[in-house]
Amino acid sequence: MITSVEVSPGHRYDGHFLSSLIESDLAQGLPIKTCTADRGYDDTDNHFFLHTRGIRSAIHLNRYRTRKKDPNKQVWLDLKAQPWYQPSLDERYQIERKFGEAKQYHGLGRCRYMGIWRYAIQAYMTAIALNLKRLVRLLRGVPFKGRVPVMV
Numbered sequence: 180m181i182t183s184v185e186v187s188p189g190h191r192y193d194g195h196f197l198s199s200l201i202e203s204d205l206a207q208g209l210p211i212k213t214c215t216a217d218r219g220y221d222d223t224d225n226h227f228f229l230h231t232r233g234i235r236s237a238i239h240l241n242r243y244r245t246r247k248k249d250p251n252k253q254v255w256l257d258l259k260a261q262p263w264y265q266p267s268l269d270e271r272y273q274i275e276r277k278f279g280e281a282k283q284y285h286g287l288g289r290c291r292y293m294g295i296w297r298y299a300i301q302a303y304m305t306a307i308a309l310n311l312k313r314l315v316r317l318l319r320g321v322p323f324k325g326r327v328p329v330m331v
Contacts, residue, residue: 180313181277181306182209186299194222201232213237213263215271226258237267281305 183203185196197220204211214229215237221244229236236258244255258264282288285305290298315321 180310182207184302184306186295186302188295192219194220194225197222197225198228201228201234205232213267215239215267215274217271217275235261235263235267237264237271239268239271277309281309285309 183200185200185203187193187196197214197216201211201214211232211234213235216225216239218239218241220238221241225238226236229238240255240259245252245259278287285308287302287305291301292298
């Protein structure tokens with residue numbers, strides 16, 4: 180389920196929005212144990228924020244963090260060695276599939292309207308549509324792809 184959406188201009192760095200998204204989820208009372216994200220969110224501030232909130236960081240690390248030649252890389256090597264790190268990264272594909280579905284089937288790949296507020300409406304409506312599809316699937320077991328079984 181999509182629990183938080185934050186719309187930003189295309190020129191803004193996405194990594195700065197992780198803390199506000201996590202805070203929004205925590206304010207809703209959602210139990211967050213691990214946060215997984217792609218390399219775009221690999222920022223020291225994000226790792227520190229998650230650590231202070233007691234959330235495991237499974238953000239995909241950039242190569243420069245583990246290949247640099249200084250003593251600070253041990254922190255990142257220890258993070259990668261955690262038993263929950265790789266399985267959490269392996270779960271990320273499910274999130275990326277939702278982004279792909281939103282872009283391919285729901286028009287999120289192209290901004291239909293000019294202005295950040297109008298695009299925000301488009302993004303929120305897309306999130307609502309995806310969540311409704313998920314709810315129908317969970318409650319009824321009816322997929323939105325392929326054929327629907329006919330009961331006689």
